[in-house]
Amino acid sequence: MNLVKVESEKKRMIALGFEGSANKIGVGVVTLDGTILSNPRHTYITPPGQGFLPRETAQHHLHHVLPLVRSTLETANVTPDDIDCICYTKGPGMGAPLQVSAVVVRVLSQLWKKPIVAVNHCVAHIEMGRVVTGAVDPVVLYVSGGNTQVIAFSEGRYRIFGETIDIAVGNCLDRFARVLTLSNDPSPGYNIEQLAKKGEKFIDIPYVVKGMDVSFSGILSYIETTAVEKLKNNECTPADLCYSLQETLFAMLVEITERAMAHCDSKDVLIVGGVGYNERLQEMMRTMCSERGGRLFATDDRYCIDNGAMIAYTGLLEFAYGASTPLEDSTSPSGSEQMK
Structure with a gap:
């Protein structure tokens, strides 16, 4: 009692x-x-x-x-x-x-x-993601403007299984939004996401996965220069570039998350951080989890x-x-x- x-x-x-x-x-x-x-x-x-x-x-x-x-x-x-x-x-x-x-x-x-x-x-x-979604012991993809990490709880601590070796995925998206002079209201990443929905042509962009880690700085440099030249030459639209960048970055994140799931013998994924609000990232991750017989846990912009x-x-x-x-x-x- x-x-x-x-x-x-x-x-x-x-x-x-x-x-x-x-x-x-x-x-x-x-x-x-x-x-x-x-x-x-x-x-x-x-x-x-x-x-x-x-x-x-x-x-x-x-x-x-x-x-x-x-x-x-x-x-x-x-x-x-x-x-x-x-x-x-x-x-x-x-x-x-x-x-x-x-x-x-x-x-x-x-x-x-x-x-x-x-x-x-x-x-x-x-912890906020876990209490809001009810996720018990997921592999965590933490993606924001300052952080990109794949994390799992092991032996009493949160441990990093993979991460960016340079800039964060959110920083990459934000800086490309500046190139296109997209509005920062409510956020540059959100406006890239909305523009990407109108993209029709996929532009090849470097895909950089190194074991369990990812690298975004070279991708940003490429899309700021070579890809923008295509834009000037009317070979693509801003929407095409946003679409291509999102697809490439998110595929990289799905890959290292799936590898961490196999390592940890886990079927569930929890996405947290500001970029985790992106509907396309959630869709890609949900598809991967479903194929492995698992579930995706994600929250809305409030959390x-x-x-x-x-x-x-x-x-x-x-x-x-x-x-x-x-x-x-x-x-x-x-x-x-x-x-x-």
């Missing part, structure tokens, strides 16, 4: 989470059983053809973070007294934007007398794309098992970290 009572008390635990590793600032409130009480975010959108720089992104986050805190508490119908811990993304990510969340969390922790939990951004994506709830939930899991971060260690890196 006491064990039931303890479990019941754990499920009532509530965390406030901050995510600000890239161009999105998000604040979420989550309970230990995975119930998302609120999860607002705001995206820094730059003009077409431009990326987002650390300093300007951090200024955006500073402007929006406190209104988001007020909004998420009101929506969740909770007060600071109801919160058990405050969680934030420690890394990996862009240094300046990450520091905004770190500073806010340190201040709120002292004002509200609440413990802090530092969270790994990559693990948070996976695939960076958000505060994923940080709150992962941090709360850690906190429930006794983990917390001392105030003096609640910092963020000056640059990117790699998932260990």
Whole structure:
């Protein structure tokens, strides 16, 4: 009976989470059983053809973070007294934007007398995907603007079985969107996806898989130069290039994911990260999983794309098992970290 009572008390635990590793600032409130009480975010959108720089992104986050805190508490119908811990993304990510969340969390922790939990951004994506989809022990494809990794849980840790050896798949898509001066609203990758649906002609693009790893920088260089020349000569359309790039990049990702599945003797795949919202990637991965007698687990843009709830939930899991971060260690890196 006491064990039931303890479990019941754990499920009532509530965390406030901050995510600000890239161009999105998000604040979420989550309970230990995975119930998302609120999860607002705001995206820094730059003009077409431009990326987002650390300093300007951090200024955006500073402007929006406190209104988001007020909004998420009101929506969740909770007060600071109801919160058990405050969680934030420690890394990996862009240094300046990450520091905004770190500073806010340190201040709120002292004002509200609440413990802090530092969270790994990559693990948070996976844990959010698992709780939302119900995936038990899948091979994880983590694809975003800053990360591309095939991950599986083994011997008590998330372990990387394959990854990009240079730039991330999302970065490759974003940078090509700049070449075509596509809008960054809501995201360059989304606009590439919509344009790719109109593509009719497949343009041969380098296909670079090296064992369990992939490489995208050479592909980007090729499509920025040689392929664009075809565009100037009216040999193809922008839609054809977007279609060809997507098909090539996603086929590479499906290949290394399938190889990891064979290695881990797993039939299920979970896609997380911003690029995981791409319907064509999901379709290709679902076909592969079906052929192996498995299932694909994926989420919509509320949870695939960076958000505060994923940080709150992962941090709360850690906190429930006794983990917390001392105030003096609640910092963020000056640059990117790699998932260990």
